[in-house]
Amino acid sequence: MTPDLGSADAERFVVETRRFPLGWFAVAWVALAAAVLAGVTIGPASIGWLDALRELVDQIPGVHIDSGLGPAQAAIVTKIRLPRVVLGLLVGAMLSLTGAAYQGAFRNPLVDPYLLGIAAGAGLGATLAIVSGLGTGTGLVDPVPLAAFAGALIAVVISYAAGNIGGRSTVSLVLAGVAVASFLTALQTYVLQRHSDVIREVYSWILGRLATSGWGEVVLLAPYFLFTCVVVLRYSHALDVLSVGDEEAASLGLDPRRVRAIVVVVASLGAAAAVSVSGLIGFVGIIVPHAVRLLVGVGHRAVLPMSILVGGAFMVFADLLARTVVSPAELPIGVVTAFVGAPFFVVVLRTSSRRAW
Amino acid sequence: MTAVLRAVGLTVTYGTSVVLDDVDVEVGGGRWTTIVGPNGAGKTSLLRAIVGGVGHTGRVEFDGVVDLSVRARSRTVALVPQIPVIPPGMTVVDYVMLGRTPHRGVFAAESRRDRRVVGDVLNRLDLVRFADRAVASLSGGERQRVVLARALAQEARLLLLDEPTSALDLGHQQDVLELIDELRHESGIAILATQHDLTLAGRYGDHLVMLSNGTVVAAGSAREVLTEANISEHFGAKVMVIDDDAGPIVVPVVPTSTS
Numbered sequence: 001m002t003p004d005l006g007s008a009d010a011e012r013f014v015v016e017t018r019r020f021p022l023g024w025f026a027v028a029w030v031a032l033a034a035a036v037l038a039g040v041t042i043g044p045a046s047i048g049w050l051d052a053l054r055e056l057v058d059q060i061p062g063v064h065i066d067s068g069l070g071p072a073q074a075a076i077v078t079k080i081r082l083p084r085v086v087l088g089l090l091v092g093a094m095l096s097l098t099g100a101a102y103q104g105a106f107r108n109p110l111v112d113p114y115l116l117g118i119a120a121g122a123g124l125g126a127t128l129a130i131v132s133g134l135g136t137g138t139g140l141v142d143p144v145p146l147a148a149f150a151g152a153l154i155a156v157v158i159s160y161a162a163g164n165i166g167g168r169s170t171v172s173l174v175l176a177g178v179a180v181a182s183f184l185t186a187l188q189t190y191v192l193q194r195h196s197d198v199i200r201e202v203y204s205w206i207l208g209r210l211a212t213s214g215w216g217e218v219v220l221l222a223p224y225f226l227f228t229c230v231v232v233l234r235y236s237h238a239l240d241v242l243s244v245g246d247e248e249a250a251s252l253g254l255d256p257r258r259v260r261a262i263v264v265v266v267a268s269l270g271a272a273a274a275v276s277v278s279g280l281i282g283f284v285g286i287i288v289p290h291a292v293r294l295l296v297g298v299g300h301r302a303v304l305p306m307s308i309l310v311g312g313a314f315m316v317f318a319d320l321l322a323r324t325v326v327s328p329a330e331l332p333i334g335v336v337t338a339f340v341g342a343p344f345f346v347v348v349l350r351t352s353s354r355r356a357w
Numbered sequence: 358m359t360a361v362l363r364a365v366g367l368t369v370t371y372g373t374s375v376v377l378d379d380v381d382v383e384v385g386g387g388r389w390t391t392i393v394g395p396n397g398a399g400k401t402s403l404l405r406a407i408v409g410g411v412g413h414t415g416r417v418e419f420d421g422v423v424d425l426s427v428r429a430r431s432r433t434v435a436l437v438p439q440i441p442v443i444p445p446g447m448t449v450v451d452y453v454m455l456g457r458t459p460h461r462g463v464f465a466a467e468s469r470r471d472r473r474v475v476g477d478v479l480n481r482l483d484l485v486r487f488a489d490r491a492v493a494s495l496s497g498g499e500r501q502r503v504v505l506a507r508a509l510a511q512e513a514r515l516l517l518l519d520e521p522t523s524a525l526d527l528g529h530q531q532d533v534l535e536l537i538d539e540l541r542h543e544s545g546i547a548i549l550a551t552q553h554d555l556t557l558a559g560r561y562g563d564h565l566v567m568l569s570n571g572t573v574v575a576a577g578s579a580r581e582v583l584t585e586a587n588i589s590e591h592f593g594a595k596v597m598v599i600d601d602d603a604g605p606i607v608v609p610v611v612p613t614s615t616s
Binding site: 241252255299 | 448
């Protein structure tokens with residue numbers, strides 16, 4: 001039997017089919033496209049944006065147009081700049097998406113994908129690989145990303161195992177993450193102190209960089225990116241339900257602990273993969289989802305895909321600054337994301353009428 | 358007729374303390390049962406045990422069926438908590454839409470039927486003008502109606518209300534209770550509510566259960582349960598009960614000071 005509610009009302013309120021910010025999505029797509037085009041156009045070798053655009057279109061399978069670029073210029077676009085732009089896009093999208101997922105799963109706007117020790121674990125892994133001399137890259141695969149990835153995952157597993165003992169509270173999990181991160185950072189600092197000759201190399205890794213050699217890093221990261229996107233986006237309604245707390249979520253038919261475990265584990269996997277190829281790029285995982293919420297509201301159905309687009313665009317622009325401001329040298333991209341992102345965020349915060357948290 | 362809810366021998370322990378001890382409760386279709394009792398008597402724990410929010414022993418049957426799955430239970434029983442968690446920034450329409458989760462499933466998109474039910478509930482509860490407002494920006498009375506709307510969107514046959522009027526002024530208390538009474542007459546939804554205002558408890562509903570120290574100490578009509586003796590013994594309160602036509606009126610007695 002179905003309660004019949006208010007069917008006698010003459011003027012009935014109709015819930016709109018699409019309570020979905022399509023306009024903002026269009027803006028985000030345009031921003032992303034502009035970022036990609038700027039990323040492949042701007043650099044030491046001058047290439048016209050229209051030629052670069054033609055060259056990009058020419059890359060689409062089945063499409064053949066003449067870009068007007070010589071072979072050397074075409075190679076700069078497709079073999080040097082484009083891989084780096086795509087890598088930045090994937091890393092930025094991944095850090096933003098996993099940040100939004102973590103914030104939803106923990107019902108806390110201040111957590112980021114590094115919460116459960118990913119940064120510290122990856123830092124320790126990378127440091128050990130560099131210190132042991134494996135990082136010189138003589139083998140088939142670069143061992144530094146692999147060591148960073150392993151370190152990050154081990155940190156998450158320890159945090160989860162330690163934090164779940166306390167029972168239902170997410171606070172115990174957060175505290176466990178803090179403890180694990182501190183412990184691993186201490187280890188890493190100790191190792192670094194004993195091998196001061198590699199401090200420069202380790203710090204350059206820690207501050208983050210998107211230097212690529214061809215498409216290798218993109219190919220490594222792409223499967224994790226796709227997997228994380230598919231799973232996390234699938235949980236967008238579950239994260240909305242989770243926002244009323246575990247007990248009420250359970251009364252709505254959700255298993256909150258299971259949802260949280262799946263989202264956190266998958267997001268951690270994605271964030272660890274991103275960190276292992278890019279180093280520790282801070283700030284993006286907190287600020288991008290926040291800015292997105294101020295624009296489109298708190299529903300995860302909009303926040304998660306918007307975070308992917310905005311995070312990708314933001315990182316490509318940040319990398320553009322990182323490699324042009326002090327050209328031919330490069331700034332660490334982590335410095336740029338914070339230096340540009342923080343003031344931008346304050347502006348968004350001050351001018352927005354929405355209260356997201 | 359099968360009872361919508363039949364709980365038998367319900368026992369809840371937190372650590373070593375027994376907060377609910379062998380409690381039986383039954384609610385028939387379209388009936389309203391009110392639980393009264395002093396603070397710490399186990400009222401909220403009883404509701405939480407029924408909705409599965411806390412571990413318990415004993416048997417909980419919905420429509421004669423034991424051990425419903427989490428999802429099937431969420432289609433049968435809806436909960437309005439005493440202090441609901443209001444997600445910052447969430448709009449009224451999205452919040453009420455959460456109540457459709459038991460029907461749409463976690464991974465499916467909202468259906469036309471989901472939107473129709475939410476629209477109907479917002480109409481019925483006079484919340485249309487707040488549809489796009491953030492729930493957190495509403496007043497206490499409006500917010501209580503929004504939480505009630507979410508529960509109604511579940512289209513459950515049993516509604517659990519934990520102190521539905523505790524945060525409201527007298528006028529809004531009446532509004533909410535009248536609304537709930539109308540809804541159960543319209544739709545046949547059964548109500549199990551806790552209530553600490555004893556006079557209000559006697560005015561609304563068909564059946565009263567008094568809990569004290571985790572056990573049922575009295576059950577029956579308002580006149581049978583709300584006696585000066587019961588209230589004095591279990592609430593430790595000095596009261597006078599006035600027998601009004603509409604139900605007992607419970608008035609605190611102020612000890613007269615020696616002049």
